[in-house]
Amino acid sequence: MGKMAMAEEIPGVPRVRAVERAMAILRAFTAAERHLPLSELARRAGLDKSTARRLLHTLSADEFVIFDKANQTYSLGPGILLMVPAVDFGSRLRDVSAPILARVAERTGATSFLWTYFRGHALCLDRVKARDLNIDTLWSAVGTMIDLNSAGGPRALLAYLPAEERARALSAPLTRYTERTVTDPGALEKAAAEIRRRGWELAVNDYAHGLSGLGAPILDRKGVLAGSISITTLTPHLVGAKGRPRHLQIVLAAAAEIGARLDL
16 A cells, blocks of 8 residues: 655654644544533543633634534534545545445445545545435444444455554454454454455444445555445345345446556
8 A cells, every 4th residue: 555654753843732732622523423512522632621612712713613502512613624625635546436436326225435544544535325225323424434343345455454554453452343343353364364365345244233344445556555445235235145245246346447547
């Protein structure tokens, strides 16, 4: 996988504490918890309430956060959303994949996802929800990061990482999302070898009960890992006879098409 240049510590240049604190507040919000009171934001950011209140007041001035007076809670505001178009990370992969993801969702009736590797996790770069599939669950949205030990797309990423990077990812604590989630590093290494052998992964009920995912790696023309694609739907809709996944050829063809177009 191509290496991404990350910010490095510069000797003699100190971090700006106020900026670090503001970022801690912004990162306290999650897809599941979008509205938080001052006390909880202060706790998650490791700040006293007075400091947190001053930072929130500053962030709200440019609508990076919004304050709900009725409920006495804060949420992320449109100031954050306005910056999204300027994010360059993953833009080429996302642009190439967008029409293909839409086609996969339409043909399979499943929700399609685009993943990339980021700091030991699978980062969702794009998602197309199935038109006629309404499931009451918290879907991974763009920007969601999950561990590499569950779900079809993330597990496909794990399998094709360089061995050293895979070992590093597996050395960190791994989340057990359901009783089917594998957290043992040795078992995950064996699973990764099997995924590389067959070229795809079917993850059954290991991220959310009743849902399964089918993932495949996206390799560029040089065989370098660029990301992964996956579909997710109700387990009976995806798992066929003898445990074989439905829509396998559609997913494999989509992954191959994205990889081939990356170098054009």
